[in-house]
Amino acid sequence: MAEGSAAEHGGGGGLNLHPLEQFEITPLIPIHLGELNISYTNSSLWMTIAVAIIIALMTLPTRGRALVPGRMQSVAEILYETTANMLRESAGRDGRQYFPFVFALFSFLLVGNLQGMIPGSFTFTSHIVVTFGLALVVWVGTTAIGFIRHGVGFLSFFVPSGAPVWSAPLLVMIELISYLSRPVSLALRLFANMLVGHTLLKTIGGFVFVLGIAGVVPLAATVAITALEFLVAVLQAYVFAILSCIYLSDALHLH
Amino acid sequence: MELEAAKLIGAGLAAIGVIGAGIGVGNVWASYYDAIARNPSAKDDIGANIWIGFAVTEAIALYALIIALIVLFAF
Numbered sequence: 001m002a003e004g005s006a007a008e009h010g011g012g013g014g015l016n017l018h019p020l021e022q023f024e025i026t027p028l029i030p031i032h033l034g035e036l037n038i039s040y041t042n043s044s045l046w047m048t049i050a051v052a053i054i055i056a057l058m059t060l061p062t063r064g065r066a067l068v069p070g071r072m073q074s075v076a077e078i079l080y081e082t083t084a085n086m087l088r089e090s091a092g093r094d095g096r097q098y099f100p101f102v103f104a105l106f107s108f109l110l111v112g113n114l115q116g117m118i119p120g121s122f123t124f125t126s127h128i129v130v131t132f133g134l135a136l137v138v139w140v141g142t143t144a145i146g147f148i149r150h151g152v153g154f155l156s157f158f159v160p161s162g163a164p165v166w167s168a169p170l171l172v173m174i175e176l177i178s179y180l181s182r183p184v185s186l187a188l189r190l191f192a193n194m195l196v197g198h199t200l201l202k203t204i205g206g207f208v209f210v211l212g213i214a215g216v217v218p219l220a221a222t223v224a225i226t227a228l229e230f231l232v233a234v235l236q237a238y239v240f241a242i243l244s245c246i247y248l249s250d251a252l253h254l255h
Numbered sequence: 256m257e258l259e260a261a262k263l264i265g266a267g268l269a270a271i272g273v274i275g276a277g278i279g280v281g282n283v284w285a286s287y288y289d290a291i292a293r294n295p296s297a298k299d300d301i302g303a304n305i306w307i308g309f310a311v312t313e314a315i316a317l318y319a320l321i322i323a324l325i326v327l328f329a330f
Contacts, residue, residue, distance in 0.1 A: 018328075185314075188318065188321075189311070189314040192314060192317035192318060192320070192321050193310075193313075193317055195321065195324070196317045196320045199324060235306055235309075235310050236310060238306070239311070243307075
């Protein structure tokens with residue numbers, strides 16, 4: 001009897017679901033271009049939704065250009081102010097011309113991370129191909145800006161000032177490695193946060209059904225972790241954007 | 256040894272790395288409260304930066320968890 005009821009409980013619900021199943025990419029509109037698979041997937045769908053949300057948030061409420069902003073206009077203005085402050089404080093006035101890129105990056109990641117908190121949705125930032133692609137754009141872009149601004153002089157970035165000359169070869173190697181690892185750490189941080197957070201929620205959520213009445217304990221934990229995940233979603237988008245600003249500042253000002 | 260058992264042990268060992276990040280995050284917040292207890296007016300200046308420090312340190316724990324997840328599910 002116990003076995004039978006256990007099978008009943010185990011059969012339904014989310015128990016048999018794999019914790020990583022939520023990250024599966026399924027093609028919605030299969031498109032094959034020769035060897036290339038450029039299908040429109042659920043990841044693409046949620047990216048499209050994210051862009052649509054950002055465009056709607058930025059254009060519709062600000063259409064009236066009210067002097068005293070309404071609720072939605074305030075949200076748009078806060079987002080703009082936050083990004084502008086972030087860029088001003090880390091990259092200074094020279095960074096102003098790169099504001100559109102930083103703003104696009106920040107809002108895309110922010111909406112993408114927060115979308116992931118909708119039950120049943122897909123978190124496109126939980127895929128390293130997405131985060132690494134964005135990190136690579138930032139890294140290649142800032143390196144190119146550095147070389148365009150300073151020419152070969154940008155290489156002086158790798159020689160720390162004030163250190164004894166004999167230690168230069170070692171320090172240059174260390175600086176070079178740390179510079180090359182920037183896109184990897186930038187991508188991995190966001191990807192790992194999103195992946196682990198959502199897996200953790202799913203795993204602890206799985207305990208709720210197994211434990212019966214004692215399941216309220218993991219249920220409470222799930223609620224707390226959900227709150228933490230909202231914090232992490234905003235924080236990681238912010239960290240990604242501010243680190244991009246700092247890298248930009250390095251390229252513009254060389255330390 | 257059974258492959259399944261080895262996987263579980265490996266994942267457990269990989270998660271040990273979280274200890275370091277735990278100490279690190281504790282250090283971040285301990286220093287934060289130390290700093291604002293000494294100089295409460297600096298709270299706003301530290302406020303934004305502390306989150307960067309927290310996020311960067313916390314990410315180290317997640318690298319360990321990623322390894323644990325890879326060991327558990329990817330092999």
